Amino acid sequence: MPASTSRQPSTQPLAAAARAVLLALVATLTLFATRDAAQLWWIALLGVAGLPAVLAPQHRLLAPISRFAEVVVLGLAASQVAADTHLSGVTGGLGASAVLPYLAVPVTVTALSRRFREGAALLAVAAATLLASAAFTQVDGGPQLGQVGYLAVCAQWLILAGLGLYTAGTLQRVMRVRGEGKPQPYAEATRLLTQLRTVARQLPGATLDPGGISEHLLEELRVVAKTDRGAVLSASGGGRLVVLAQIGADRVDWETTLDADSAIADAWATQQPTVSARSQARSRHSGEVSALIVPLVAGVRTVGLVVIEADTAAAYPPPVVSRVTALTGPAALRLEAALLFDEVRSLATNEERQRLAREIHDGVAQELVMVGYGIDNALATVHEDAEETADSLRTLRQEVTRVITELRLSLFELRSEVDRHGGLAAAIAEYARTVGASGGLRVHLSLDESTARLPAATEAELLRIAQEAVTNARKHAGASNLWVTCEVDPPYTRIEVSDDGHGIGDQRPDGHYGLAIMAERAERIRGRLEIRPRQPSGTTVAVVLGSSPRRDKVRGSAAAAEGE
CATH class of the missing domain: 3.30.450.40 (GAF domain)
Known part of the structure; x- marks a missing residue:
């Protein structure tokens, strides 16, 4: 209702102007068809019938009654003018055509006001009035209702008015969807997310x-x-x-x-x-x-x-x-809310990772590239006798190149996701190949993934753990080889990353921080993080989720065979 009321003032002048123009038009056409000024009294009566609708367009009774009075007078006028033109030797359909265009006015007004049922009722009353008036009007010794030309013209104008009403209704719906529908989903989403945040804070454990x-x-x-x-x-x-x-x-x-x-x-x-x-x-x-x-x-x-x-x-x-x-x-309701919230959180996290990647690529990364170009220009202008300055610049250039490489790998990590169709093993393999190639590591992959899938949130956490393990091996282990094993047979999963470097004991503090992050991620998905030395050298980082009786049985048989 508020939206309809707010648009009403703009339709009132339009409706009044349309009535004035159509009245002048039908008056001209009637005078041309009948060549009798006396017939204009029907047009005057039509104007009087529509006057309340012009003066009080929002009145609950006067406006609809005025519009129905218009179509009744219009039906009577069309029949009488058609009869008079027929007596004058002119086809009766021409007389009806002179008056019936005014039918568009009351029908269009109802359409603009979204009173489509009233518009349909106006067309029905107009048709009934035309038929009843023709039945009682005599032409050539018989009722006008038998004149085919008259009936054809009336049907034509009624159909045109009906199509106009339908078209106006369709346009109104389209405009409402385009004008009001766009922000509505966002407003509804905001309301629901706000409620979800409030409810989540009140839940036991806020989880x-x-x-x-x-x-x-x-x-x-x-x-x-x-x-x-x-x-x-x-x-x-x-x-x-x-x-x-x-x-x-x-x-x-x-x-x-x-x-x-x-x-x-x-x-x-x-x-x-x-x-x-x-x-x-x-x-x-x-x-x-x-x-x-x-x-x-x-x-x-x-x-x-x-x-x-x-x-x-x-x-x-x-x-x-x-x-x-x-x-x-x-x-069931609690679980559905948690699953929906998990999906929203996952979408928001992925979107934020993509946004950060774009910001870093377009900001810091470009700035570092420009710094590298500046160092290259400085090297080109250094004199031959300033060898110490040139060495410092070369060292600085190497460091900038290293930082740019690290930054690009970080961007690749941010943008890496588990493809909906590719699976967890494919995502880990792609990351290991890319990072291993950049670090000069020979990567050995062992992938065994069933068609079953883990929950999306679990796959995302496992991918991040694998990424951190591979990154640690490249940055801190000083390794030459990298072995990545991925076994996925839900509910069992095992991701293992091994290297032949100098071992975990010599890692820098930020490497230990990475291990702490991996442990937190594993705990979040109820997995077990295992970190152990690899013989003869290196480190093995593994995350295990669940257990597989079938695989445990195979391993037990293999161990027994080795013991024999």
Whole structure:
């Protein structure tokens, strides 16, 4: 309403001018068609009928009544003028055409005021008046309603008026979307983000971490239902699930494929709790098991699944299922908010990294390049007898070149992201190759990545840890070779970076600071950071996330074979 009211003053002069122009036009056309000045009294009556709409355009009763009076008078006038022109030997359709153009005035006014229903009603009243008046008007001994030419002209003008009403409505909607729609999403986003910030500060522990919320939910479920192992899974795209948190004596290789024939896939599709006598772990195939899979549904959308298992039969009767669903209902909303917040935070972080990269490239990097050019110019003008000055300038030039190289590598690191389609291993491999080549390192890659994906936030943290490890090896280790191993089989992941340098004990303080950052990142994603010497020389930095029973079994068999 406010927007409509604010635009109303600009339409009032336009409507009044349109009435005056159309009245003059139909008066001229009527006089030309009938050659009888007496017929102009219909035009005068039309002006009187529209006067209240001009004087009180916003009145709730007078304005609509005035417009309906206009179309009634217009219908009567069209019929009578058409009959008079027919008696004068002129086609009756010409007389109607002289008056009916005025129909555009009341219809257009309703369209400009966004009263589209009133406009449609005006067209209906005009059609009814034209038909009724023609039925009672006699022409050549019969009702005017039988005159094909008259009916054709009336239908033509009614259709044109209807098209005008439709076009005006479409233009109004387009203008509203263009004029008001653009800032609306930003205003709504601002409002929601402000509310989210306020709510986040009031949450227990002030956290919106999906992993933390998932772990808390599993601990709550352990109290109300027997749970030897359990997990919270969430969608990652590509028809697969990712493990947000899990509990139990052993880490489990859960079924994460939604297109498989499993209770997990059924629960996701039906949004109903599912009880199964089969384990949902791909690594477990024997023994008595009860599994309960409960979808986490927020509104109409499934945001995740809770899987709990007990090593006994029939561990989850209906009362237990009811107690579990009583906890998972509220948790679904908390988890959805955390996942959305995580996505917004990830987008904001990536955007900020890109912004910083642009600022550094366009600012400090360009300035350093200009300093290098200045040193080159100074070297070109140094006299031959000033060898000491020339050596100092060459040393300074080498240092500037080194800083520019470091800066470019920092820009590459800022811009590096895990591609949605390429995966974590590809991103780490690209970074290791680029940085290794710049540092004169021979890079050896061992990549083993399954089609399953980790949560996007976890992949981003693992990439940053790998980047820091590679950077430390290049800058501080004095190494010749770099070995990068990447094993990704969710929920298990192992990233290992080794070098043949002089070892971690001789690193500079900023290198130790980098190790502290890696430890913080690993803790954030509930991973384990391992730093150990490499034999015969060098350092190995590894981050391990979860565990893989299948891989542990393979390693155990290999170790046993070596022992024999």
